[in-house]
Amino acid sequence: MSAFILDKLLEIGEKNAYPLHMPGHKRNMRFMPYDFRTMDVTETGETDNLHDPKDIIAKSQEAMAELLGADESFYMVNGGSGANIAAVLGCCKPGDTVLVSSGCHKSIYSALILSGVKPVYISPQMTEESLCASISIRDMFRAFDEYDIKAMIVTSPTYEGFTSDIKTIADIVHKHSSILIVDECHGSHFVFSDTFPRPALSQGADIVINSWHKTLPCLNQAAVLSVKSERVDRERIRQAVSMINTTSPSYPIMASIDYARHTLTTDKNLFTAYIRTLKEARSELAHCKVLKLVNDSIKGQGDIFDIDISRFTIMVRADLTGNDLAKILLEKYNIQIELAGAHHIVALSSVADDPRGIKKFVKAIRDIDKKLERKYIDKLPLDMKPVRRCVMTPSDVFYAEKETIDLSESEGRIPAGIIMPYPPGIPIVALGERITAADIEKIGILERYGINIAGIENNKIAVVKENEA
Numbered sequence: 001m002s003a004f005i006l007d008k009l010l011e012i013g014e015k016n017a018y019p020l021h022m023p024g025h026k027r028n029m030r031f032m033p034y035d036f037r038t039m040d041v042t043e044t045g046e047t048d049n050l051h052d053p054k055d056i057i058a059k060s061q062e063a064m065a066e067l068l069g070a071d072e073s074f075y076m077v078n079g080g081s082g083a084n085i086a087a088v089l090g091c092c093k094p095g096d097t098v099l100v101s102s103g104c105h106k107s108i109y110s111a112l113i114l115s116g117v118k119p120v121y122i123s124p125q126m127t128e129e130s131l132c133a134s135i136s137i138r139d140m141f142r143a144f145d146e147y148d149i150k151a152m153i154v155t156s157p158t159y160e161g162f163t164s165d166i167k168t169i170a171d172i173v174h175k176h177s178s179i180l181i182v183d184e185c186h187g188s189h190f191v192f193s194d195t196f197p198r199p200a201l202s203q204g205a206d207i208v209i210n211s212w213h214k215t216l217p218c219l220n221q222a223a224v225l226s227v228k229s230e231r232v233d234r235e236r237i238r239q240a241v242s243m244i245n246t247t248s249p250s251y252p253i254m255a256s257i258d259y260a261r262h263t264l265t266t267d268k269n270l271f272t273a274y275i276r277t278l279k280e281a282r283s284e285l286a287h288c289k290v291l292k293l294v295n296d297s298i299k300g301q302g303d304i305f306d307i308d309i310s311r312f313t314i315m316v317r318a319d320l321t322g323n324d325l326a327k328i329l330l331e332k333y334n335i336q337i338e339l340a341g342a343h344h345i346v347a348l349s350s351v352a353d354d355p356r357g358i359k360k361f362v363k364a365i366r367d368i369d370k371k372l373e374r375k376y377i378d379k380l381p382l383d384m385k386p387v388r389r390c391v392m393t394p395s396d397v398f399y400a401e402k403e404t405i406d407l408s409e410s411e412g413r414i415p416a417g418i419i420m421p422y423p424p425g426i427p428i429v430a431l432g433e434r435i436t437a438a439d440i441e442k443i444g445i446l447e448r449y450g451i452n453i454a455g456i457e458n459n460k461i462a463v464v465k466e467n468e469a
């Protein structure tokens, strides 16, 4: 018998590939100087209680709220996923209408199921090279005119580091006495420098979710839910947070958030030096001819408002997929990146990166670039869908009986899950929508492009049984 997980992790540790991925501590002792094993404790008289904080956890959460400019911040030890669910449960009740980008993270779909709300979907737009961009503000106006919306959920930034115009969105949402929840899981570092996009909480969002572990030096699962609003019932949020957090919260995770907050607020030079490294790396990468670093010039495409310069989103405009490039980076240069798509890669940096690690990445990309020839990428045939209400609530879909049928016979049926090509991560059919003949045609075209489509396997699709729909 092997210790399967441990053995693999030891093997990976031995290879010691440079980590341009989460979590943001990057195994850097400067930011993880303690042996967290000794801190894996439980609630004793001395360690406070996450579910009724009065002492060290309360003080730490208050300091966090002050840093973020929140009325109140809550630690979540189940990542941004748990925090997204708590936010929706805390703001909405069954039957409420929620406006949501269909390209949201799966935890938002879980929240839609658990809360029993009726989503109205708004499709995110695409960039010219088929990356998931922002929602359209024009579509948003249309949705608020047509539906009585209790809350809106926006993902900003996206995985690729694109933000939406949160200030304008917040103004529209508040004019309709609605609540704005922003999934800012990938933007927890924004608060530490004006060089990054403005944090959503400073732009009028009522609730913001930050996965501190993604881009800051924290242990996996470290997340924060913050409220800055008179429109939100704080007691219900508190209850929802408590429902989602385990009753055995990890003190190492909480201590890592607390220590990151403390270190990064006391030593301002850390971000100054990091931003210098980022700017140097980006100007070097700008010399590449084929591998194209996504930069400021993408602003405005698909209503993209701003970009996060800590994220190296690189278009692979060659006879090579993003996955091929990721493989070369790992096998030839011992660099592990975060994400690879058909035509792009995303490498994630953080303040805990060793500047030599980032330089090594830049050199590798420039090396590879020299050997490539330019190829043009077609825009995917994924026209946007109009704003639309689900025909069955995600909750009803979840509880309904299902059957598996041929994709060719699925017109008019409601899929058991989301039908989504990745990239760009924009669903063709969101949860609770009916599949149309045009959707089936689109799936066929995308499959011919070699794009994997979640929810379809060997031309079969699981759908809600007809008597249930």
Ligand SMILES: Cc1ncc(COP(=O)(O)O)c(C=O)c1O
Pocket: 078, 079, 080, 081, 082, 084, 105, 107, 155, 158, 159, 183, 185, 186, 211, 221, 223
């Ligand atoms: C946009 C977005 N929101 C939320 C999450 C979930 O965050 P976590 O991994 O901290 O649970 C993710 C995870 O990748 C994400 O990409």
